[in-house]
Each structure stands twice: as C-alpha cells, then as structure tokens.
Amino acid sequence: MAGDAVAGRTKRELRRVLVPLALAQFICSFAGSNMNVMINDMSKDLDTTVEGIQTAITIFLLVMAALMIPGGKLTDLWGRKRLFIIGLALYGVGALMSALAPNLFVLILGNSILEGVGTALLIPPVYILTTMLFTDVISRARAFGVISGMGGVGAAAGPLIGGLITTAISWRAAFVFQALVVAIIIVLSLRALQDPVPADPTKPFDTVGAVLSAAGLVVLVTGIMLADNDLLLMALFMAAGALLLLWFFLHVRAKERKGEQPLLSTRLFRNRASNLGLVTQNVQWLILLGTSFVVSAYLQVVRGYNAIETGVIFTAATAGILVSSIAAERFAKRRKQRTLIIVGFIVTLCGIALLVSMVSGSPTAWAFAPGLLLIGLGVGAMLTPSVNLVQSSFPDELQGEISGLSRSVSNLGSSLGTAVAGTILVAGLVTWSYGLAMITLAALGLVGLAAAIMLPVNLVPAKDAAST
Structure with a gap:
C-alpha cells in the first residue's frame, strides 16, 4: 500500500492526520522566532533589556533540546497521541x-519553561507517527516535506506574523494567537489521530539518563551564553556540560551491558548516515534561527525599524522555504537525498555571503532580501531530506528514541544559533558585530556542508535501514 493506505487508513484519512501534525510543527517553530521582532516592545514593556529577551528565547529553545530525548522515550510508555x-x-x-506576563520572570516561566516542555512532549509524536504511517521513501518525503516545510515557514514567517500582530495590537496578542492555534490542533487531533502502536506503560524509564542528558545540554549552552560576561565562567560551564554528557554516555553503556534499557540505545550512534544527518539537521536550524535573531535585532536596535518593517523583510526567507519545501516530493523522486543536502548548504552559504556583502554597503533594509531568499531556498531544500534520512535509518521499535534524539539535535542547533550569534551581536550591536555574527554562522555552515559531503553516496532504503 506504500503510503496510499496504512493499517486500514485511506489517502484521505492520512491527509487528515497530516494537518494537525504539520500545524503543530508550524506553531512550535513560530514560537522560536516570532519574539525576535518584539525585542524592543517586550524589553520596554517588561522593563528588561535585549539580553533579557535573548535569554528568554534561548531558554525556550534549550528546554526543548534538553527534554526532547526523554519526550521521545515517553511516547512508548504513554502513547503517541496522548x-x-x-x-x-x-x-x-x-x-x-x-x-499576561507582568515581568521577565513570568515570561520565562510561561514561554521558556511551559511552552518549552510542551514542545518537547508534542514534537516527537509528530515524527514518530509520520514515519510509521508513511512507509515508502516517496510518500514519507511528501509527508516530511509538508511537516518540515511548515516548520521552516513557521520559523521564517514568525517575524512577519509576529510583527503584524505586535504592530496592529500588541506583542501579547502574538501569544494569544499561539494559544488559539493550539486549541484548533487539539480539536483536529482528537478527531483524526489514532495511535498505530499501543502504549506499553510497563516499559522502564531511565530517569537518571534523562536527568544527565538534560543537565549536560543545559549547562553546555549556558556556558556559551556567558561568553560576553566571564570567559573563565564560560569555560567552567562548558567543561561541566561536557563531563555531564560523558557521564550520560557511560551510564547508557553500563545499562546496556547489564541488559537493561537505557534512555537511548547505542545502536542509534552506529549508523554513519544517521550520525551525519543529525549534524546537518543541527547546523540547518542553527543557521536559520541564528540568522533570524541576528538580522531582527540588528534591524530594530541599530537601524531603528519597527516590528512590522522587520517582519516584512523576512518574507523573502519565508518565500524561499515555502517554495523549496513544496517541491520536496518532486526533488525526492529526481535527486538523491545527499545531493539535495549538499546543494542546500551551498545555496545557504551563498545567502549568508550576500547578507554580509550587500548589507555592509547599502543603507536600505531591502538589501537583506536577496540573502534571506537564498537562505530560505537552501534550508527549505535540505530540511526534508535530512529528517527523512535520519528517521528512515531505523525500524519502528527505535522510532521513539531516534525521534527524540533527532528533534533534540535540531532544537539544540536552534538554541546554539541564538546563543552563539546572539552573544556576538549583543556584545556590540553595531555593524561590525553583525558582520562577525554572520561570518560565524557561515563558518558553522561549512561544518554542515562537510558532513553532507561525507554522507554515503548510496544510502540504505528506508525499509531495510538500521537493522544494522
């Protein structure tokens, strides 16, 4: 049946399933970028600074990354729909x-913590259900094209939609908009979603592993955020984060040797294509969210543009992602996934080069448009094949774990993009710091390109993958 009907589901039923899943990815990605155009309004209203808003954004992304792996594992125990x-x-x-937040603390509690935890629980089921329901490479590419495309559009259109709402009403209305979309998704999900595999609450949950993995990621990225304050403290935090992650890895190995079930199976790290695909996912989101924060902050704080003007400029990136994501199925039929990822990185790097070269010599904000368009086209072209490659590398029984790991790696990229590029930018908030932040993103983009080039030329088909 290969994507036409799965476990008795018709094409129409699968399309109905795809709507809430894609909308969920859209709203979570939207939440990661829409605050970028509210920096001035929010910092004034909440009596805080640009650094304060950056901290809230980064914590939101970091909470998602830290809890995505446990969230993926919980799908087996509680069920994907639940x-x-x-x-x-x-x-x-x-x-x-x-x-309703009266200050930065309540904003962080609501947006960074509750929305972050909610996202970590709801996103793994999106990718697990998609992998289980769409069983061949082409239909899965089509489904992931819709979901990844909506995610990319959410991240790129976040500044525009957020800018429109903020200018027309208030930044607070942007959060009400998110709540309304979530309510719609819940209604659609209750009607359309069914769990293809029953939950098994008797499965053990590795609490120690969950704590170690989450703590390691949080401490590591916190260290990066301290770069412009105290270099010694930054080094200490990063070292502590690395040690916690090493402890997590040793804990996982020890549990497997005892025949117990750890938070993550080491099998996930023995697949070369998947490992490299995870690197490409991380860098893609790092570039997309890093660019969004840097350009938005620069336009508002240095150039003095308001939320709507900043958001309109980002329509170029949104258009690029939308066009290339819509073409995902056609690309999957004609080109290898490896080729699409390589081309995507090359186009994205050209976009960053344009952002640096054209903006430095032009006083108009529209000089940002060509570079943002290329970044949108490049990222949109490689989001779907990267996700498809990683998810398709493992059988159904490991989908909970690989989905959590995959989304954790992607959201870690988002938080790193905001933390690294944002830290460089807010240290000066002048033209040279903007250029340095973008050059840093380009250098990290080269790492993603290198990983894409190292991908196996002949990837294992989805049905036969990772039985290895």
Whole structure:
C-alpha cells in the first residue's frame, strides 16, 4: 500500500492526520522566532533589556533540546497521541501565561519553561507517527516535506506574523494567537489521530539518563551564553556540560551491558548516515534561527525599524522555504537525498555571503532580501531530506528514541544559533558585530556542508535501514 493506505487508513484519512501534525510543527517553530521582532516592545514593556529577551528565547529553545530525548522515550510508555495532546495543553497554558506576563520572570516561566516542555512532549509524536504511517521513501518525503516545510515557514514567517500582530495590537496578542492555534490542533487531533502502536506503560524509564542528558545540554549552552560576561565562567560551564554528557554516555553503556534499557540505545550512534544527518539537521536550524535573531535585532536596535518593517523583510526567507519545501516530493523522486543536502548548504552559504556583502554597503533594509531568499531556498531544500534520512535509518521499535534524539539535535542547533550569534551581536550591536555574527554562522555552515559531503553516496532504503 506504500503510503496510499496504512493499517486500514485511506489517502484521505492520512491527509487528515497530516494537518494537525504539520500545524503543530508550524506553531512550535513560530514560537522560536516570532519574539525576535518584539525585542524592543517586550524589553520596554517588561522593563528588561535585549539580553533579557535573548535569554528568554534561548531558554525556550534549550528546554526543548534538553527534554526532547526523554519526550521521545515517553511516547512508548504513554502513547503517541496522548503525549501529543498533553504537550499541546501545556504549550497552550504557557502561551496564555506569557500573554499576561507582568515581568521577565513570568515570561520565562510561561514561554521558556511551559511552552518549552510542551514542545518537547508534542514534537516527537509528530515524527514518530509520520514515519510509521508513511512507509515508502516517496510518500514519507511528501509527508516530511509538508511537516518540515511548515516548520521552516513557521520559523521564517514568525517575524512577519509576529510583527503584524505586535504592530496592529500588541506583542501579547502574538501569544494569544499561539494559544488559539493550539486549541484548533487539539480539536483536529482528537478527531483524526489514532495511535498505530499501543502504549506499553510497563516499559522502564531511565530517569537518571534523562536527568544527565538534560543537565549536560543545559549547562553546555549556558556556558556559551556567558561568553560576553566571564570567559573563565564560560569555560567552567562548558567543561561541566561536557563531563555531564560523558557521564550520560557511560551510564547508557553500563545499562546496556547489564541488559537493561537505557534512555537511548547505542545502536542509534552506529549508523554513519544517521550520525551525519543529525549534524546537518543541527547546523540547518542553527543557521536559520541564528540568522533570524541576528538580522531582527540588528534591524530594530541599530537601524531603528519597527516590528512590522522587520517582519516584512523576512518574507523573502519565508518565500524561499515555502517554495523549496513544496517541491520536496518532486526533488525526492529526481535527486538523491545527499545531493539535495549538499546543494542546500551551498545555496545557504551563498545567502549568508550576500547578507554580509550587500548589507555592509547599502543603507536600505531591502538589501537583506536577496540573502534571506537564498537562505530560505537552501534550508527549505535540505530540511526534508535530512529528517527523512535520519528517521528512515531505523525500524519502528527505535522510532521513539531516534525521534527524540533527532528533534533534540535540531532544537539544540536552534538554541546554539541564538546563543552563539546572539552573544556576538549583543556584545556590540553595531555593524561590525553583525558582520562577525554572520561570518560565524557561515563558518558553522561549512561544518554542515562537510558532513553532507561525507554522507554515503548510496544510502540504505528506508525499509531495510538500521537493522544494522
């Protein structure tokens, strides 16, 4: 049946399933970037600074990255549909709390913590259900094209939609918008979603592993955020984060040797294509969210543009992602996934080069458009094949783990993009710091390109993958 019907589901039923899943990815990605155009409004209203808003954005992305792996594992215990609904409910409560926030602390509690935890619970089921329901490479590419495309559009269109709402009403209304979309998704999900595999609450959950993995990621990225304050403290935090992650790895190995079930199976790291695909995912989101924060902050703080003007400029990136994501199925039929990822990185790097060269010599904000368009086209072209490559590398029984790991790596890239590029930018908030931040993103983009080039030329088909 290969994508036409799975476990008795018709094409129409699968399309109905895809709508709430794609909308969920859209709203979570939207939340990661829409605050970028509210920096001035929010910092004034909440009596804080640009660094304060950057911290809230980074914590939101970091909470997602830190909890995505445990969230993926919980899908086996609680069920994919149930965890999806719980995550949406937490997200909605966090959005409403953010809309009513009187200060930065409450904003961080609502947006960074509750929305972050909700996202970590709801996103793994999106990718697990898609992998299980769409069983061949082409239909899965089509489904992931819709979901990844909506994610990319959410991240790129976040500044525009957020800018429109902020200018027309208030930044607080943008969070009300998120809550309304979440309510719609819950209604659609209750009607359309069914769990293809029953939950097994008797499965053990590796609590120690969950704590170690989350703590390691949080401490590591916190160290990066301290770069412009105290270099010694930054080094200490990064070293502590690395040690915690090493402890996590040793813990996982020890549990497997005892015949127990760890948070993550080491099998996930023995697949070369998947490992390299995870690197490409991390760098893609790092570039997309890093560019969004840097350009948005620069336009508002240095150039003096308001939220709507900043958001309109980002339509170029949104258009690029939308065009290339829509073409995902056609690309999958005609080109190898490896080729699409390589080309995507090359186009994205050309876009960053344009952003640096054209903007430095032009006073008009529209000089940002060509570079943002190329970045949108490049990232949109490689989001789907990277996700498809990683998810298709493992059988159904490992989908909970690989989905959590995959989304954790992607969201870690988002938080690193905001933390690294944002830290460089806010240290000076002048033209030279903007250029340095973008050059840093380009250098990290080269790492992604190198990983893409090292991908196996002949990748294992989805049905036969990672039985290795």
